[in-house]
Amino acid sequence: MASSPEQRLTRLAHEHSTAVANYLRRRLYPLSASDLDDLVDEVLVVCWRRLDSIPEDAELPWMIGVARNVLSNARRSQNRRSAFVASLSPSDDDASAEDYVVADTAIRDALTALSDSDREIILLHFWDGLSTEQLSQVLSITTNAAAVRLSRAQGRFKDFMENAENV
Numbered sequence: 001m002a003s004s005p006e007q008r009l010t011r012l013a014h015e016h017s018t019a020v021a022n023y024l025r026r027r028l029y030p031l032s033a034s035d036l037d038d039l040v041d042e043v044l045v046v047c048w049r050r051l052d053s054i055p056e057d058a059e060l061p062w063m064i065g066v067a068r069n070v071l072s073n074a075r076r077s078q079n080r081r082s083a084f085v086a087s088l089s090p091s092d093d094d095a096s097a098e099d100y101v102v103a104d105t106a107i108r109d110a111l112t113a114l115s116d117s118d119r120e121i122i123l124l125h126f127w128d129g130l131s132t133e134q135l136s137q138v139l140s141i142t143t144n145a146a147a148v149r150l151s152r153a154q155g156r157f158k159d160f161m162e163n164a165e166n167v
Contacts, residue, residue, distance in 0.1 A: 005051050013044055016060050020067045031074055042070045110160040118153035125150055 003011070021040050028036060046066045047054060054062050111119050124130045124138060136146040 005048075009044070009048050009051060012047055012054070012059060012063065016063050017044070019060060020063050023064055023067055024071055027071060031071075031078055035074065039067070039070055039074060042074075043067045046070065106161060106164050109164060110157055113160050114153065114156060117149070118156055121146070121150050121153050122157055 017040055020043050021036060024039050024043075025033075025036055028039075031039075043063060043066050047063060111122070114122070121135060121139070124135055125132075130138065132147045132150060133143050135141075135150065136143040139146060139149075141149070
């Protein structure tokens with residue numbers, strides 16, 4: 001009587017998963033021991049997908065071949081992950097977190113010190129990216145008046161930032 005696919009997979013798992021796990025364990029580096037169960041599971045998933053392709057007389061060698069490929073794929077993934085993480089490392093030229101906090105605080109203080117109209121035009125220009133023509137439309141003034149107001153607001157902002165640095 002022929003066994004069902006589920007029964008065959010169960011039999012393969014019981015008979016050969018220890019040998020597959022031992023094969024993978026001996027070759028696991030640079031992966032961690034915690035990856036071992038996932039790799040064995042992946043081998044069994046491939047066995048399930050290709051159950052009809054597994055030769056009756058060479059089940060273990062076939063599964064070891066699958067394990068070899070699964071391990072190679074896992075190592076490639078690990079190498080890509082490591083390379084990506086390494087690329088995220090900050091360079092020595094980056095400012096420290098403290099520098100960012102100090103800069104943010106100084107900018108916030110400078111913006112708070114400005115008048116409401118100066119703060120509004122600076123935020124519309126730099127944060128919202130509006131040009132002087134667009135500023136003139138939002139503020140219902142001429143383009144020339146928007147450019148003058150922006151220039152003066154920038155000057156007052158710059159003065160406050162320079163004074164804050166000297167304190």
